[in-house]
Amino acid sequence: MAKAAPISPLAPKTTPEIPPIDGVRFAAGAAGVRYKGRTDVMLALLDEGTRVAGVFTKSKCPSAPVDWCRARVEGGKARALLVNSGNANAFTGKTGKDAVKLSAKLAAAATGAPERQIFLASTGVIGEPLDASKFEAVLPKLAQKASADGWLDAARAIMTTDTYPKLSTRVALIDGVEVRIAGFAKGAGMIAPDMATMLAFVFTDAAIGADALQTLLSRSVRGSFNAITVDSDTSTSDTLLLFATGAAAARGAPDIEKANDRRLDAFRAALDEVLLDLAHQVVRDGEGARKFVEIVVEGAENDRAAKRVALSIANSPLVKTAIAGEDANWGRVVMAVGKAGEQADRDRLAIWFGGVRVAHRGLRDNGYDEAAVSEIMKRDEIALRVDLGIGLGSAKVWTCDLTKEYVAINGDYRS
Amino acid sequence: MAKAAPISPLAPKTTPEIPPIDGVRFAAGAAGVRYKGRTDVMLALLDEGTRVAGVFTKSKCPSAPVDWCRARVEGGKARALLVNSGNANAFTGKTGKDAVKLSAKLAAAATGAPERQIFLASTGVIGEPLDASKFEAVLPKLAQKASADGWLDAARAIMTTDTYPKLSTRVALIDGVEVRIAGFAKGAGMIAPDMATMLAFVFTDAAIGADALQTLLSRSVRGSFNAITVDSDTSTSDTLLLFATGAAAARGAPDIEKANDRRLDAFRAALDEVLLDLAHQVVRDGEGARKFVEIVVEGAENDRAAKRVALSIANSPLVKTAIAGEDANWGRVVMAVGKAGEQADRDRLAIWFGGVRVAHRGLRDNGYDEAAVSEIMKRDEIALRVDLGIGLGSAKVWTCDLTKEYVAINGDYRS
Numbered sequence: 001m002a003k004a005a006p007i008s009p010l011a012p013k014t015t016p017e018i019p020p021i022d023g024v025r026f027a028a029g030a031a032g033v034r035y036k037g038r039t040d041v042m043l044a045l046l047d048e049g050t051r052v053a054g055v056f057t058k059s060k061c062p063s064a065p066v067d068w069c070r071a072r073v074e075g076g077k078a079r080a081l082l083v084n085s086g087n088a089n090a091f092t093g094k095t096g097k098d099a100v101k102l103s104a105k106l107a108a109a110a111t112g113a114p115e116r117q118i119f120l121a122s123t124g125v126i127g128e129p130l131d132a133s134k135f136e137a138v139l140p141k142l143a144q145k146a147s148a149d150g151w152l153d154a155a156r157a158i159m160t161t162d163t164y165p166k167l168s169t170r171v172a173l174i175d176g177v178e179v180r181i182a183g184f185a186k187g188a189g190m191i192a193p194d195m196a197t198m199l200a201f202v203f204t205d206a207a208i209g210a211d212a213l214q215t216l217l218s219r220s221v222r223g224s225f226n227a228i229t230v231d232s233d234t235s236t237s238d239t240l241l242l243f244a245t246g247a248a249a250a251r252g253a254p255d256i257e258k259a260n261d262r263r264l265d266a267f268r269a270a271l272d273e274v275l276l277d278l279a280h281q282v283v284r285d286g287e288g289a290r291k292f293v294e295i296v297v298e299g300a301e302n303d304r305a306a307k308r309v310a311l312s313i314a315n316s317p318l319v320k321t322a323i324a325g326e327d328a329n330w331g332r333v334v335m336a337v338g339k340a341g342e343q344a345d346r347d348r349l350a351i352w353f354g355g356v357r358v359a360h361r362g363l364r365d366n367g368y369d370e371a372a373v374s375e376i377m378k379r380d381e382i383a384l385r386v387d388l389g390i391g392l393g394s395a396k397v398w399t400c401d402l403t404k405e406y407v408a409i410n411g412d413y414r415s
Numbered sequence: 416m417a418k419a420a421p422i423s424p425l426a427p428k429t430t431p432e433i434p435p436i437d438g439v440r441f442a443a444g445a446a447g448v449r450y451k452g453r454t455d456v457m458l459a460l461l462d463e464g465t466r467v468a469g470v471f472t473k474s475k476c477p478s479a480p481v482d483w484c485r486a487r488v489e490g491g492k493a494r495a496l497l498v499n500s501g502n503a504n505a506f507t508g509k510t511g512k513d514a515v516k517l518s519a520k521l522a523a524a525a526t527g528a529p530e531r532q533i534f535l536a537s538t539g540v541i542g543e544p545l546d547a548s549k550f551e552a553v554l555p556k557l558a559q560k561a562s563a564d565g566w567l568d569a570a571r572a573i574m575t576t577d578t579y580p581k582l583s584t585r586v587a588l589i590d591g592v593e594v595r596i597a598g599f600a601k602g603a604g605m606i607a608p609d610m611a612t613m614l615a616f617v618f619t620d621a622a623i624g625a626d627a628l629q630t631l632l633s634r635s636v637r638g639s640f641n642a643i644t645v646d647s648d649t650s651t652s653d654t655l656l657l658f659a660t661g662a663a664a665a666r667g668a669p670d671i672e673k674a675n676d677r678r679l680d681a682f683r684a685a686l687d688e689v690l691l692d693l694a695h696q697v698v699r700d701g702e703g704a705r706k707f708v709e710i711v712v713e714g715a716e717n718d719r720a721a722k723r724v725a726l727s728i729a730n731s732p733l734v735k736t737a738i739a740g741e742d743a744n745w746g747r748v749v750m751a752v753g754k755a756g757e758q759a760d761r762d763r764l765a766i767w768f769g770g771v772r773v774a775h776r777g778l779r780d781n782g783y784d785e786a787a788v789s790e791i792m793k794r795d796e797i798a799l800r801v802d803l804g805i806g807l808g809s810a811k812v813w814t815c816d817l818t819k820e821y822v823a824i825n826g827d828y829r830s
Contacts, residue, residue, distance in 0.1 A: 093777030126746030331541030338474030362508030
């Protein structure tokens, strides 16, 4: 495991206070999976009637817990969530499947929930067998001490190379009744050093049917977790689960079965905000990151093309190293636009750094103020905008710079 | 421009001696495009009857000289090649087109060749206008002093951040007559710091029709220049031209019009070797590179899938930083296989570093000798092999590691 790093300079200045969400309780403990002297296991207990939705890594080699969750999420019901750090249980073959089964069995015994309603996630080293029997002693204690205000402990227990816990919360009205949404995430790079995974868990007391919940989640990730990149590397374990306990029904919130129900408008917006906040926090903890970069692409043939161009820019090592060097190197942005393979025309392209247009119609913009751009490039947060001048497609993605620290963190000897 | 770097530790130990190729003469000079105290312009004179083929960047924002060459290569005939370093003439709009026209006009005046048979390439900074009038004084002198043994000077004049000139040569028999192939390339990263371009120029005295030449070239790049990556970034200016003077016909070599003519078998193999040698030299000069890495993927659904998986591994920042750290981190290789999007099955995957199998059937290979793998990872050249265990598709690609020096070179302030 990499040595403890100082907190990312891009970390939010404060950690948000998360209010209780009816129907959810948390506990964290130390099972000794890999780390010493810290918590590495988190249990969330979910009241009966909780619905669940999930999105997972697109990797063709997903981890054993991803396979488990993907199969279970179809049932739409959840009673518990068990997450460990220190071992990703990825590329562990049959041993991995056995570890998942044993984990579910132990969690079921400790919580009284049916195994098929237990959700699992693991993050940490790849390819080492996970000894799930280590959960046996700790799970009953966690089930007993779980409390509604255990958010921060839960968020901390799932960290690997993260330099800070990532939490977010919002409220929304559904048909006049206030409901809460809150969640936490981990990830510092699509994969942290020798560690796998971006994990995020979001909870609400809203009463929303599982199908509708899945639709809401799948839509919301497009502009948040699917619009961030640290290093273009896709984890074997990416997991985002959304749990709705329905406890707000007791306070008069309607039970809603359709994702396009207009009464969900505010909820949808709040969910978008929570996911985007957590996704941004992951980028802000990107390995070695010193700059948070927003990339907007406009004027593309369509939104899909815009996103592909935006990600091509966001993933370009040459763009990312230029930003690390505080260099408004629009030549490299042109290169990244060109390599995306989408329709582009040199002579229509315009590029802005932090609102200053540096290139226009196939040429350097001779009018631009070098000193102003220099100042912009020194900031922690940099906005890069590209207008392709072709159509109406647009997209927004976020990334961080590529620094020597990224290489140092990821090039350290594993042993 | 980046400061002069020491020669790459991966450079070939010797620079090959290139013999004259009948029908080609070279000269290099200093036009003062950008650099001081070094040559920055190269002129190759080609005898009448020279045929030409070319492959170019797939960028949607190609440089002005790429547009020029792509249009001219269709004619199949060439009489001169003019290349400058210091300025890529990319993203320069109408000014760029004008600079290309002026360059061709000046080269035509100096050489007596028709403008449409003049080929141009530029490498260097993007987005700055190229002042082609600087060629006016120097071109007549170059045309006059061009000689058959000017190879090394020519190769040096087109360097940007390259740390050594890249040359290669082979001979082949066509129908019992010896023909020569020789060429040179530049490139140190798909794009060097604020510089654009991988350029390669290959010459032969064989007598081969333009269509056949194009077919031979397009085939040969698949396994060479299209199988290397330093940083996944695609230049706006990539240009590879193959010129056949036909001078060997005077010594009895047949004029061949069909690429699949069996008399070209040895020539084809020699051409493959020259291109592969030059492509490897580009990787060996990869910015900041300390390790030359060969990646073989076997057992894929088909060759295309194998190549996509191989490039996914070769372009993964996490794999490349692990190799820089001399860490046989097969977990990251699994990750890169998974993210490629091609058919893969964790439980069939096997991974070797330098001949030692470290993972097998979805599991760490418990039999492997850690000390042996450790020794392998310390080498300059590392072979990584992945068997997907699914089909018969295979591919081989080459890359280098990702080091702090790469970030330093590319993160330097431009000014």
